[in-house]
Amino acid sequence: MDKLNIPTKNRNKAESVAYALDNSDERNQEVNSKARLIASIAVVLPLIIALYHYLPHIIDAFAFDLLKLNPESHLGAAVNFFFYDTIKIVILLFIISSLMGVVNAYFPVDRLRIYLTTKKMYGLEYFFASFFGAVTPFCSCSSIPLFIGFVKGGIPLGVTFAYLITSPLVNEVAVAMFLGLFGVKATVIYAGTGILMGMLGGFVLGKLKLDKYLSDWVREIQDNAIQEQEEWDAEKLSFLDRLPSIIKEGWDIVRKVLLYVIIGIAIGAAMHGYVPENFFTEFLSADKWYAVPLAVILAVPMYANAAGIVPVIQVFVAKGVPLGTAIAFMMAVVGLSLPEATLLKKVMKWKLIGIFFGIITLFIIILGYLFNLVL
Amino acid sequence: MEIKVLGTGCSKCKSLEKATQEAVALAGVEATITKVEDIVEIMNFGVMTTPALVIDGEIVVKGKVPSVNEIVKLLSK
Numbered sequence: 476m477d478k479l480n481i482p483t484k485n486r487n488k489a490e491s492v493a494y495a496l497d498n499s500d501e502r503n504q505e506v507n508s509k510a511r512l513i514a515s516i517a518v519v520l521p522l523i524i525a526l527y528h529y530l531p532h533i534i535d536a537f538a539f540d541l542l543k544l545n546p547e548s549h550l551g552a553a554v555n556f557f558f559y560d561t562i563k564i565v566i567l568l569f570i571i572s573s574l575m576g577v578v579n580a581y582f583p584v585d586r587l588r589i590y591l592t593t594k595k596m597y598g599l600e601y602f603f604a605s606f607f608g609a610v611t612p613f614c615s616c617s618s619i620p621l622f623i624g625f626v627k628g629g630i631p632l633g634v635t636f637a638y639l640i641t642s643p644l645v646n647e648v649a650v651a652m653f654l655g656l657f658g659v660k661a662t663v664i665y666a667g668t669g670i671l672m673g674m675l676g677g678f679v680l681g682k683l684k685l686d687k688y689l690s691d692w693v694r695e696i697q698d699n700a701i702q703e704q705e706e707w708d709a710e711k712l713s714f715l716d717r718l719p720s721i722i723k724e725g726w727d728i729v730r731k732v733l734l735y736v737i738i739g740i741a742i743g744a745a746m747h748g749y750v751p752e753n754f755f756t757e758f759l760s761a762d763k764w765y766a767v768p769l770a771v772i773l774a775v776p777m778y779a780n781a782a783g784i785v786p787v788i789q790v791f792v793a794k795g796v797p798l799g800t801a802i803a804f805m806m807a808v809v810g811l812s813l814p815e816a817t818l819l820k821k822v823m824k825w826k827l828i829g830i831f832f833g834i835i836t837l838f839i840i841i842l843g844y845l846f847n848l849v850l
Numbered sequence: 851m852e853i854k855v856l857g858t859g860c861s862k863c864k865s866l867e868k869a870t871q872e873a874v875a876l877a878g879v880e881a882t883i884t885k886v887e888d889i890v891e892i893m894n895f896g897v898m899t900t901p902a903l904v905i906d907g908e909i910v911v912k913g914k915v916p917s918v919n920e921i922v923k924l925l926s927k
Contacts, residue, residue: 583913584898617899617913619858619889624898692890724914731861821889 509715516718527566534559553744560655560740560786565729568651568736573725575647578610580717584621592628598678604634605673608641609666612728618642618815622822626693629700633681640835641673644810648732649781652739656789657798664846665802672806672838679834688827735782743786759796766797767843770804775836778812781805799846806839851881851925856892857901866901866915873921881925 526533534555538544544551587607591600618639625635645666653662686697759766788801811832819828855870857863867885874881886892895904899913903921910924 588898620892620900621898623889623893624896627893627896696893720914723917727915 512715512718523566523570527563530559530563534562557740557744560743561737564651564655564736564740565733567655568647568732569725569729571651571654572612572647572728573722575610575612576721576724579612580721582607584611584624588624588628588630591625591630591634600630600634601637601674601677602670604630604637604677605641605670608638608673609645609670611642612647612724619818619821623693623696626689626697627700629697631681632686632689633677633679635677636680636831637673637677640676640810641670643815644673644806645669646781647728649785649809652736652781652785656785657792661798661802664850665805668802668842668846669806672835672842676835676838680831683830685827685830688824688830690822690824693822732780732782735780739783739786742783743790746787746790759791759800766800767803767847768840770800771807771836771840771843774804774807775811775832776813777808778814779808781809784808797847798850799843799848802846803839803843806842807836810839811835851879852906853881853883854886854904855883855901856886856895856897856904858889858892859887860900862915863901866903866911869915869918870903870921872918873925876918877922877925879925 535546537558538551538555539546542554544554546552546555584607587603591603596603621642622635622639625638626632650662650666653665686694689697759770763769784805788796788805791801791804792798816828816832819831823831853870853874855863855867857866863885867883870883874883892900892902895902895909897909897912901911901915902909902913903911903916903924905924911921916924
């Protein structure tokens with residue numbers, strides 16, 4: 476890690492130039508595979524866009540002409556809804572994951588850490604931490620190493636929390652599901668307030684001076700934190716060389732959550748037909764003052780990933796629950812959960828987890844009321 | 851050759867371990883593969899994104915699962 480960068484880089488370059496000259500065959504092959512890559516993107520991308528555009532017609536033809544279902548019937552509508560939403564969301568998820576993959580290829584979290592530790596940012600660091608929490612693919616198993624990595628680099632606890640809050644809350648899956656089921660406006664509101672809440676939550680938690688409630692071994696790391704001056708050692712790969720692995724990773728994300736998307740949409744489709752309207756509106760309608768806190772407090776211990784929960788809250792909204800209450804519910808489900816608390820236990824004491832969860836719960840409740848006022 | 855797979859036990863970490871075993875078999879190299887699951891030990895390598903692959907003390911992959919072929923390439927370096 477602490478090797479001298481410049482000489483190594485130059486040497487690598489010299490070696491690779493010599494290598495390339497020696498292997499003109501291999502270089503031809505490389506040019507060929509690049510041409511193939513460009514050609515296949517030029518074919519596949521318009522196809523995907525066309526598919527997305529004509530999807531309603533295609534699914535109508537499939538459900539009503541091919542399967543001969545009655546569009547008026549319950550089953551016909553449910554089958555149509557299920558296939559349309561699933562395919563639409565898979566397309567959106569694939570495109571969004573790939574776009575986020577591009578951001579991550581050029582601005583990985585190691586680089587963010589160096590930025591956060593070496594540059595004076597006058598408060599903007601909360602924005603950066605929160606924003607990158609949103610664009611990095613979320614994996615709960617990565618959040619602890621990240622946490623330690625930030626602490627080790629001497630990044631203040633509040634900034635670390637900003638990242639930790641947004642990371643599960645706003646991610647490629649949540650954005651794709653929101654875009655597919657609620658449209659652009661709700662997506663922007665969700666992602667925007669998610670990032671804003673990461674910033675504010677991180678800032679407030681930072682001001683509370685909670686470092687003493689970190690686990691002892693983490694405190695030790697913090698005391699020995701070193702300001703890394705090392706520049707980020709960028710991989711010298713062209714965009715085209717990176718593209719295959721970016722696309723592959725985007726597709727991996729789709730494959731991994733596909734099952735949850737299908738289950739979520741299936742539950743949503745089933746609930747549309749069979750759960751009576753007053754079941755939700757009894758407790759969660761707009762005129763009940765306690766609707767927001769009730770929804771949020773119920774949701775905190777629960778965990779579901781965004782793929783599973785968005786179709787369900789879409790049903791809530793369709794049955795008359797205000798969008799703000801529904802979004803608050805969703806934020807509490809994906810952002811805070813018992814499994815996450817047990818993970819965090821490795822790096823912080825229960826008291827800190829309690830304060831962290833308490834403050835974020837409060838924020839989500841306030842946001843829920845605000846949404847209901849504004850939307 | 852000494853290979854370490856760093857990961858706290860998520861599904862990605864398991865698939866990296868499996869891919870590494872396949873790659874070692876394919877490349878026909880003499881190597882010991884150990885899985886490092888202890889978070890404190892993982893942090894000593896300075897990685898922030900798991901899973902990660904360490905070959906002879908050097909971090910060669912972090913935060914993703916490369917294909918078997920890519921690992922073979924890394925092994926033959």
